[in-house]
Amino acid sequence: MSPDPDAAVRVRGVRVLFGGVAALDRIDLDVVEGEVFVLVGPNGSGKTTLLNAVSGFVPLAEGSVELFGEDVTRRRAHQRADRGIGRTFQSPRALQSARVTDLLSFGLYRHDPRSWAGEVFRPLRALRLDRQVDERFRTVLDTVGLPDELLHEELGSLSHGQMKMVDIARALLGEPRVLLLDEPTSGLNQGEIDKLHEIVQGLRTGGCTPVLVEHNVQFVVDLADRIAVLHQGELLALGEPRATLSRDEVVEAYLGPKGRLAHRDGGHQAETRN
């Protein structure tokens, strides 16, 4: 691949091993700044592992990862976050007795104005900062379509969908330049999915490049600029969404060789619907 000066994320020759078995092998791809990039592939094909490799949660056996032209292969996860990588997790974290404000404070960490010394020695200023932070939390909850009454609720009392949206809000507070979202629509109701659509499009205009792992093809097709298909740890196809998803090898990877005929009808339906 030719060097692309605009690459927000550049993955080169990445190989990840789990007990000698390659969960990812020879992965090369560039995510261009400003595009919506989507990863699809059957269960266990290595999508989450690829997000982990980019965000620093799994060691690479081979290869390199660059963020905005800087090699971060040896950087740890929190250092990559400092360089603009944000992410959510596939299943929302079970921090039972923490409150929504706590989780949002974790996300705000990199931009949190509330220093310990300030909280000790300037309590009145701290009160003002608290109001500012509170306002910021209300705004970000609004962005993800949640009412601000949730602010002081315990995380354990939220629905699955609300919890996932709060986690996206948490990630947004870090003001990432690239946001990795691992199956964001799974378990969401239709209203929440529509909201998510809006959020992802808003990210782009706000200067953040979204990278999604997504099962929901309907959701992805008119949102993605490019789609990468993973299969058994390898990059099977990469390109414009509709064309890529209807390539024979992609259909085969999903449905097996016999699935091809059945797919022809499904593909037709998708065409007529639009």
Add this chain to the structure above:
Amino acid sequence: MVATAMQSVRTVLRRPYAHLAGLAITVLVVQQFVESSSSLFLVQLMALYALAALGLNIILGMAGLLSVAQAAVMALGGYTAGLLMIKAQLPFVVALLVAGAASAVLSAFVGLAALRISSHYFILVTLAVAEALSLLLINEEDLTGGYNGIGGIPPLVIGGLDLSSPLALAVVAIVTLFIGWYVADALAASRSGHGIHAGGADPQLAMASGINVARLRFGASVTGGVYAGVAGALYAETLLYLGPGDFSLGKALLILLIVVIGGMGSNAGTVAAAVILVYLSEGLLRLTTVGPLVYGLGIMVILVIAPNGLDGVARRLRRAFGRILERRVAR
């Protein structure tokens, strides 16, 4: 409507007003109603164990590091302060500062282990440190007096002011506790505090948010160590005699229980639990033979009905109260 009312209540109950008011009321109550020197001694112990437990609450309740070394760290503070006053005739304030620093270093050393090994082994490291220190106290007879401990610690004088009466000692302990409480509340409300909490609650989520979990764990260990060191130095002034038995594993478990019963991460819960558990362990346990059994069963029952400790109970009550209020307002 209820929300805004709650908001203004929260503002008034905030640092520093809440702490100043709490301090004033506590000192007044103690001065008015606690007379016997044995009761004042109990108040001193409550305040000092609360202080050491606030430190452990930073290490365990916030950073999630299960340590049984806090009594050892407190012992180091106590012995350091006591020996500096006896052998070097240093004034208390200087001895206190050195004790705080020494305890911070020991606690930092323990904290280093947390950066390298998994949490299951961490508790064993803290156990080893506690044992090693207790052996050191017993074996270095020339310095520490071995089993006999160190006696003849000069009574508390700060800036020429004699504070060695039971009431003055209790007030000093209470003032120190409230300062420590205030600083711990400020930490919990700050960026660093949220980072420490995140690292304890979910390290992966924390790292994904740009939080340097290792560094903050280390910082939490150092900070928690200072609390134990200061508590140890004042403890030396309370007893004027220190022996290795004052900081046994039993004391480590008492401090641990205070944090757990108080509700992990809650400073107010920790202080409340310290008052209750020190009262029980000094009163009930000493007076009756079935005391220890009742105490043990009581703790089990509390942990079963209220797994989030006193803080969890308080939250539930607040929520129930809020709901009742809301219904009233709606009508």
